[in-house]
Amino acid sequence: MSAHDWSIQEIARLAGTTSRTLRHYDDIGLLAPSRIAHNGYRHYDQAALVRLQRILLLRELGLGLPQIGEVLSREGAHEASALETHLAYLREEQNRLTRQIASVETTINALKAGESLMAENMLDGFDHTQYKDEVEERWGKKAYADGDRWWRNLSAAEKAEWQQRVTDLSSDWVAAAESGVAPESDEGQALAKRHVDWLTGVPGTPASVPGGDAKAYVLGIGDMYVADTRFGANYATADGGTRGAEFVRDALRIYAEANL
16 A cells, blocks of 8 residues: 555545535545545545545446445445456446447437338347346246337337437436425425336336236335435435435336325
């Protein structure tokens, strides 16, 4: 480890955060300074920087500070191993985003040139099969097969429309959460109805099968948004954490109890 350390002001500037935030991390036991100078200023050494990097990475995944503390405590001093796992995820995400960017650029260029659109090019990077094993484990092979067949039979325009519907719904959830709307309010329940209508429109899910336990499915989905950062990130508010996902969960729970 290097003997050099950095002042709290330097670290705040480099991390794009504030000294107040770093002091808060210290107050809640998340990131302690490596030393405090005679003038009272906090300083951070290389080990502290590694920990801060892990905190920032986990925040980008949508974890709240208490959850981050639990993860770091569970991982202990195995920083390199934990970062290697996170690096693999980032590379996978980078590859997916690169494919999506190329896909959108291809669509823009084709539209400007008046050329025909190729579905394979338009939708590259929007790969629903990445959750195949998980869907089969949760709801069975038939659920995945039905959903996969439905998706593949959609036209390019229908797939794009569906993607836009999902994007709009997520954006409206986040906007409502950030505006302080109550889950039980008319607006919150209208969003919950839209969400349930969307879920029931996907073949193979328990919500789409006549006589299926739609209520349990919707409640389980809501809980998953909070528990699983991959999905909760779709509803992350500007301040990070799980507040947005919790708002969706609570609104869905109220709607399901009253209507399903």
